[in-house]
Amino acid sequence: MTSLSALNHIHKSGFFGNYENKNEENLLKISEIKNFFIVQIVQYKNSSILIDNLNIDNLKLKNQPLTVVSNNDTRILWNGPKNWILVSKKKDLLDEILTVFKETDFAVTDLSHSRSIIEIEGNMVYEVLKKGSPLDISKLKSGDSANTVYNGITITLDFISNKPNIIRIFCLRSFGESFYHSITDASLEFGYKCL
Amino acid sequence: MSEHFRLDKGGLINRSKKISFKFNGKKYFGYEGDTLASALIANGVHLVGRSFKYHRPRGFFGAGVDEPYAIVQMNRNNEVDPNVRATEQELFEGLEAKSVNCWPNVDFDIGAINNFLGKFFPAGFYYKTFMWPKSFWYKIYEPIIRKAAGFGAASIKHDKERYEHKYEYCDLLITGSGPSGLASAYAAAQNGAKVILAEDKSRFGGSLLTSEVTIGNQSGQEWAEKIITELKSMPNVVVKNRSQVFGYYDHNMLVMSERISDHLPKSEKYIPKQRLWYIRAKEVIISSGSIERPLVFGNNDIPGVMLSSAAKEYLKIYGVLVGKKPLVFTNNDSGYETAIEFKKNGIDPIILDTRKDPNSEIIKEAKDLNINIKLSYVVVAAKGYKKVNSADIAKISEDKKKY
Amino acid sequence: MLHIKCPHCGLRSQNEFSYGGDATVKRPELNKDVSDKDWDNFVYLRKSPRGKHLELWQHISGCRQWIKVERDTLTHEIFKTLKASEEA
Ligand SMILES: [Zn+2]
Numbered sequence: 001m002t003s004l005s006a007l008n009h010i011h012k013s014g015f016f017g018n019y020e021n022k023n024e025e026n027l028l029k030i031s032e033i034k035n036f037f038i039v040q041i042v043q044y045k046n047s048s049i050l051i052d053n054l055n056i057d058n059l060k061l062k063n064q065p066l067t068v069v070s071n072n073d074t075r076i077l078w079n080g081p082k083n084w085i086l087v088s089k090k091k092d093l094l095d096e097i098l099t100v101f102k103e104t105d106f107a108v109t110d111l112s113h114s115r116s117i118i119e120i121e122g123n124m125v126y127e128v129l130k131k132g133s134p135l136d137i138s139k140l141k142s143g144d145s146a147n148t149v150y151n152g153i154t155i156t157l158d159f160i161s162n163k164p165n166i167i168r169i170f171c172l173r174s175f176g177e178s179f180y181h182s183i184t185d186a187s188l189e190f191g192y193k194c195l
Numbered sequence: 196m197s198e199h200f201r202l203d204k205g206g207l208i209n210r211s212k213k214i215s216f217k218f219n220g221k222k223y224f225g226y227e228g229d230t231l232a233s234a235l236i237a238n239g240v241h242l243v244g245r246s247f248k249y250h251r252p253r254g255f256f257g258a259g260v261d262e263p264y265a266i267v268q269m270n271r272n273n274e275v276d277p278n279v280r281a282t283e284q285e286l287f288e289g290l291e292a293k294s295v296n297c298w299p300n301v302d303f304d305i306g307a308i309n310n311f312l313g314k315f316f317p318a319g320f321y322y323k324t325f326m327w328p329k330s331f332w333y334k335i336y337e338p339i340i341r342k343a344a345g346f347g348a349a350s351i352k353h354d355k356e357r358y359e360h361k362y363e364y365c366d367l368l369i370t371g372s373g374p375s376g377l378a379s380a381y382a383a384a385q386n387g388a389k390v391i392l393a394e395d396k397s398r399f400g401g402s403l404l405t406s407e408v409t410i411g412n413q414s415g416q417e418w419a420e421k422i423i424t425e426l427k428s429m430p431n432v433v434v435k436n437r438s439q440v441f442g443y444y445d446h447n448m449l450v451m452s453e454r455i456s457d458h459l460p461k462s463e464k465y466i467p468k469q470r471l472w473y474i475r476a477k478e479v480i481i482s483s484g485s486i487e488r489p490l491v492f493g494n495n496d497i498p499g500v501m502l503s504s505a506a507k508e509y510l511k512i513y514g515v516l517v518g519k520k521p522l523v524f525t526n527n528d529s530g531y532e533t534a535i536e537f538k539k540n541g542i543d544p545i546i547l548d549t550r551k552d553p554n555s556e557i558i559k560e561a562k563d564l565n566i567n568i569k570l571s572y573v574v575v576a577a578k579g580y581k582k583v584n585s586a587d588i589a590k591i592s593e594d595k596k597k598y
Numbered sequence: 599m600l601h602i603k604c605p606h607c608g609l610r611s612q613n614e615f616s617y618g619g620d621a622t623v624k625r626p627e628l629n630k631d632v633s634d635k636d637w638d639n640f641v642y643l644r645k646s647p648r649g650k651h652l653e654l655w656q657h658i659s660g661c662r663q664w665i666k667v668e669r670d671t672l673t674h675e676i677f678k679t680l681k682a683s684e685e686a
Contacts, residue, residue: 018465065607065661080661081606134473134599134611136364146607147660149614154659186359188465362611445674446601475601475611 005034006116006176012194016184019191028122028192030184033168037091038111043082047105056086056100057093068145068158077145077158085111085156085170116176118169118183124190125165129157131186151182198224201237202540206514207398208233216290218243218267219301228397231281231292232258232265233513241498242581243267243281245297247346250304252581254498255517258282258505260395260439261486264496267292268347272461274354277347285397285458295346302581356456356468365391365433368449368476370440373401374408374415376482377422380432390432391474393451395439397458398512399423401484405504405511406532438472449474490524493576499583503533510536522586524574526550531557538564547572547588600674605681606661618654620644621666621686648672652686 011032051061057074069076074088132150142162153175160166171179208228225234232255243265244253253264265281270291294301366388369376380392403415410418426432442450451472456462487504509515523530526549534544546568575587600612626632651671656664664682
């Protein structure tokens, strides 16, 4: 089955905003991430299973706030106490997940089509985020994640890399277009390239 | 019209760049670095508006954010902006502004008749009087009242400018770049703190720009420039001019309005006109200085009556004389600084001091300059209608019961 | 705008939270007869004190957990925050 991505109608490639007479290196790069496999994994309150013994795609869950565990394909974001978001390029992880995270102890929900994901790269990424998010992001770096709001829209930030700055932002799919407008509007001042 | 009240030299304006602007349709000249107020005063214009209820003539009273009178309607890049303070609006080429709250014009204002009918306008007059006859309301009363009420007229067009907001965190927020603001910013920044230094005006330095002081072996102004340059080079410091911190809310949340493009003929594409900052600061230093409090006497709202600190600022920063026969009425030493500045520029001021026998270095300096000082004197009332032309003064009697 | 320390996520701005009311109100026990007066007290009656107040907040745009916040309703000073399961 083919499906339209969340930002299919509005994300167009090209140069926008204040990009003229600027080195392309200094422009922000904005792209839509699509066709990812996303699940939420929640451990029940009364479950006593040790998560240290559980492995998925060679990663272990980590019950530490604002962290990410990752390999090349898969990233597991802390989303709250005993609550994680797993994001992967591997579309066939579900069966493995359901075997590892037994339904007696975990609630596993496929969210693959319920999020829109924007990835921004560039020197001014933090400045763009400051224009809508009340979170002090200055101390967050690659390997961190955080839930917060951007112009009133609840978002999840995944700090992918620091050199260059790459941040992946998730929001509810239905807010995707509004959020995309918010982000691109905030980026106009710096100039951006849509990939 | 030439600038009769501009000194030949002095001030921080850029005299090599002349700027033309229009006020009430008439063309004037000023310089880069002027405010609309300083440029108008340099051209001898003191009547800029009318008061709200009685339509009394209004001039300039302050030189900055404290200005209560000189409120104008701005026209910038085909967009109107109502209720802008002429003392805050920086001059740019092609600026157009006009007076508000007067009809048909500021010189001949029909509403001023209220000034003479004042006795018959008790508070609450409006809504009781215009109820009858009922049929008069829509056609006669309402249109006239609407014309008389309010200051500037808001635009009915969509505002094409960009306005943004931004969240910021810091260890220390300092409001005001006078000597104490600069010194604290510098000390904190050198210790590695993340500092935001906000200055409301376009120039950094605060009172250092208008006072004759030295810090170390430098003039106050040189010292301010040096510190600002150093602060700007530090990665942990954000230095902002034209940025007014105007609200202090719970848990050290402060709000600052940054005027990014108001001083330009038009905003650059994609650059906001103004930006609102929400700043969460660990510590806050309010080094905003203080605003002089006016003295009370009859008709102290006539154009030409103004704060002595403002007169000094027009002289020191803009090289502009607010008048050529100044009368400085004071109850403390600060008025003497203004008088001395006038004297140094070839103008003979008169000082009226309410105090009987004040003694300080600056008073001695004023005496040595042969400034006419009258002690135990007060201004009873200013005289003049559209511009002050004289004042009734009186000596305070020994028992202070009469004068 | 308040700055609330979520026991799970750390200091966050008020706009990530939603307010959940008085945290000291106890629901009448299950499977027991409850008088109309007790129900009325539980559903409608709140103290609305001036001063220290223990209240519930939800970190709705963060970890989505309910937390307890001891706040001064007069000065907005926050004395401490707790996980919902912890007793003040
Ligand atoms: Zn939280």
